[in-house]
Amino acid sequence: MWADEAVLDAAARRVDDWEAAFADRARRTRSLTSRIQALTGTARSPDRMVEATVDSSGQLVALRLDERTRQHSATHTSEQIVATARAACADLLRQITEATRETLGDDPAGAAIVESYQRRAHPEPGGTGAAR
Numbered sequence: 703m704w705a706d707e708a709v710l711d712a713a714a715r716r717v718d719d720w721e722a723a724f725a726d727r728a729r730r731t732r733s734l735t736s737r738i739q740a741l742t743g744t745a746r747s748p749d750r751m752v753e754a755t756v757d758s759s760g761q762l763v764a765l766r767l768d769e770r771t772r773q774h775s776a777t778h779t780s781e782q783i784v785a786t787a788r789a790a791c792a793d794l795l796r797q798i799t800e801a802t803r804e805t806l807g808d809d810p811a812g813a814a815i816v817e818s819y820q821r822r823a824h825p826e827p828g829g830t831g832a833a834r
Contacts, residue, residue, distance in 0.1 A: 727809070734805040734815070741801070743794025747786045752779070754787040756794055760822055762787055791823045 742763070744755045751771050755764035765787075771779045799816050806812035 727811075730805050731811070734802060734812075737801045737805065738798055741794060741797050743790040743792070743797065745786050745789030745793055747782045749782075752782045752786045754783065754790040756787065756790045758794070758798075760791050760794060760819075762790075795819055795823050 739758050741758045746753045751768040753766040757763045798819050802812040
């Protein structure tokens with residue numbers, strides 16, 4: 703068979719270690735995916751008249767306007783809505799970053815996940831314009 707059983711055993715251990723590391727990384731990635739899917743970001747305007755909530759993909763899923771918004775112009779209110787929705791996206795990004803670091807540590811895959819969400823939250827000027 704093999705001339706050196708020790709070499710064969712060492713190779714088998716390396717394969718087993720690689721397989722275990724891969725399985726652990728897959729488990730942690732599945733866990734992170736579940737955590738991220740459950741996250742929402744929420745923010746309130748400084749005057750507390752607007753509250754926005756975004757889902758894990760950054761889509762606006764809830765908007766609460768205080769009755770006092772009727773005392774302001776539509777332009778002012780729309781600016782508050784946009785700013786508050788952006789702040790909700792920033793809250794979501796903070797949570798995603800935290801969950802990713804807790805779950806994957808300094809894994810390069812974690813950094814790529816966070817970077818992907820950052821790009822969606824802050825699209826480049828002249829791009830499609832909408833965060834997806």
